[in-house]
Amino acid sequence: MSGQHFRSLNPGVCCVSGDKSLQEGCDRGADYMLSRRGFMAASAATQAGPRSAAPSDLPALLGGARAHPGPFPNWPIYDQREEDALRETLASRKWLRVSGENVNHFEQEYARALGAKGCVATCNGTSALLISLKAHGVGPGDEVIVPPYTFIATVNAVLMLHALPVFVDTDPATAQMDASKIEAAMTDRTAAILPVHLGGSACDLDAILALAARRKVPVVEDACQAHFGEWRNRKLGSFGSTGCFSFQATKNMVCGEGGALVSNDEALLDRCFALHSHGRERRISGYDFTYRMSGANLRMDEFHAALARVQLSRLESQCAVRDANAKYLTALLREIPGIRPLEMYANCTRNAWHLYIFRYDPAAFSGLPRAKFLRALAAEGITASAGYTPLNRAPFLRNTLESGKFPRLVPKSRLAVWDERNQCPANDKLCSEAVWFTHSMLLASRADMEQIAEAIQKLRRHATSLLKA
Numbered sequence: 001m002s003g004q005h006f007r008s009l010n011p012g013v014c015c016v017s018g019d020k021s022l023q024e025g026c027d028r029g030a031d032y033m034l035s036r037r038g039f040m041a042a043s044a045a046t047q048a049g050p051r052s053a054a055p056s057d058l059p060a061l062l063g064g065a066r067a068h069p070g071p072f073p074n075w076p077i078y079d080q081r082e083e084d085a086l087r088e089t090l091a092s093r094k095w096l097r098v099s100g101e102n103v104n105h106f107e108q109e110y111a112r113a114l115g116a117k118g119c120v121a122t123c124n125g126t127s128a129l130l131i132s133l134k135a136h137g138v139g140p141g142d143e144v145i146v147p148p149y150t151f152i153a154t155v156n157a158v159l160m161l162h163a164l165p166v167f168v169d170t171d172p173a174t175a176q177m178d179a180s181k182i183e184a185a186m187t188d189r190t191a192a193i194l195p196v197h198l199g200g201s202a203c204d205l206d207a208i209l210a211l212a213a214r215r216k217v218p219v220v221e222d223a224c225q226a227h228f229g230e231w232r233n234r235k236l237g238s239f240g241s242t243g244c245f246s247f248q249a250t251k252n253m254v255c256g257e258g259g260a261l262v263s264n265d266e267a268l269l270d271r272c273f274a275l276h277s278h279g280r281e282r283r284i285s286g287y288d289f290t291y292r293m294s295g296a297n298l299r300m301d302e303f304h305a306a307l308a309r310v311q312l313s314r315l316e317s318q319c320a321v322r323d324a325n326a327k328y329l330t331a332l333l334r335e336i337p338g339i340r341p342l343e344m345y346a347n348c349t350r351n352a353w354h355l356y357i358f359r360y361d362p363a364a365f366s367g368l369p370r371a372k373f374l375r376a377l378a379a380e381g382i383t384a385s386a387g388y389t390p391l392n393r394a395p396f397l398r399n400t401l402e403s404g405k406f407p408r409l410v411p412k413s414r415l416a417v418w419d420e421r422n423q424c425p426a427n428d429k430l431c432s433e434a435v436w437f438t439h440s441m442l443l444a445s446r447a448d449m450e451q452i453a454e455a456i457q458k459l460r461r462h463a464t465s466l467l468k469a
């Protein structure tokens, strides 16, 4: 298969982007592919069979040439526009959202881009989740439905409010929360459903929204990995009572540390605004010392908004490149026995591809354990991760629920029931099999995708020797 794909190599193909700095990243990748060394290594790796192993067909871990000799694009991406925006903010001396206009503009632009009525920018994604849950009155002793396959912040936001996270097992096909198992996990204490669009792909929103409407429970979408992902051609984050985003520097849209929540409910947006800025109304000046309610300071500042505005203008073209490369990579990886890319629900009309995830089956690799597969892949110039460990079984969670004020809110008898229902076998299996690539690798060229597939093929051809190494 790789011979064919090699012929179809088209280094320029990723540069459908109008984003100049992204284009530069792609060109750099393409140069590597066209360099003699890269070409020779790739050809040799492609043509040599398992018996006639030329030295360069050997896995890099065993002394062969790397299947991916070049770099992947740097992340984050910036150019003069970000520098100008930051310098202008500096010179304006308007560094707070109360005095400047960057945060206000960003909120309007982000809401418009998502097709939501309004937006509240926050200092990070965790704050957006906290504010959303708090605005719905989630509090001590309540239960919130969460997936076990997510970043810890989803669960921490629940715990910070002294509420109990109730885990719903993972759908093995998609790695999203299994919507068919949510209702069985609900009780009269369920105060919210907090689904995650894991990896940038969508959870089953139709099923979750229908259930939530029937049971009159709010849905807070954790879209921190899903900027510009879509469900039925509408942007993720715009379906729930709020949708929460993170612009932390490793996400698909970034400003260092930052976040936002969007909503179509004006009253809820007002409450969220107050919660994020000392309980104040949106339209008051800095010297108005009247307060609507209690609140914290979880605001974004003018510098981060200046960065976020420019980064937002890059997002659409980056999404298109990630999507094209991810689809191509999936077509290549599907051909490899033992490699199973995750599926998507039919109504997920666009995956934001924060993560590219596949399952690895050692049985198809002569028993080569995942950890060693990852090490050999890294030696080929392709860094991958084993991903999350089972959150529902994390020791810190147990400790948290058994200490401080929690035992009074969630007595032992209730915790025992929680324990019993807290099993997520499908998620345990996923955690033991998953392999992740990060989104910035999907900003490379088609040739890079081919090299990833070729590297994995090579490791499979030499799995027995790798096992002994």
Ligand SMILES: *Cc1c(COP(=O)(O)O)cnc(C)c1O
Pocket: 124, 125, 126, 127, 150, 151, 153, 154, 196, 222, 224, 225, 245, 246, 247, 248, 258, 259
């Ligand atoms: C990153 C992330 C968050 C938290 O965002 P921060 O900006 O780091 O606070 C929450 N949920 C998920 C799923 C995330 O990936």
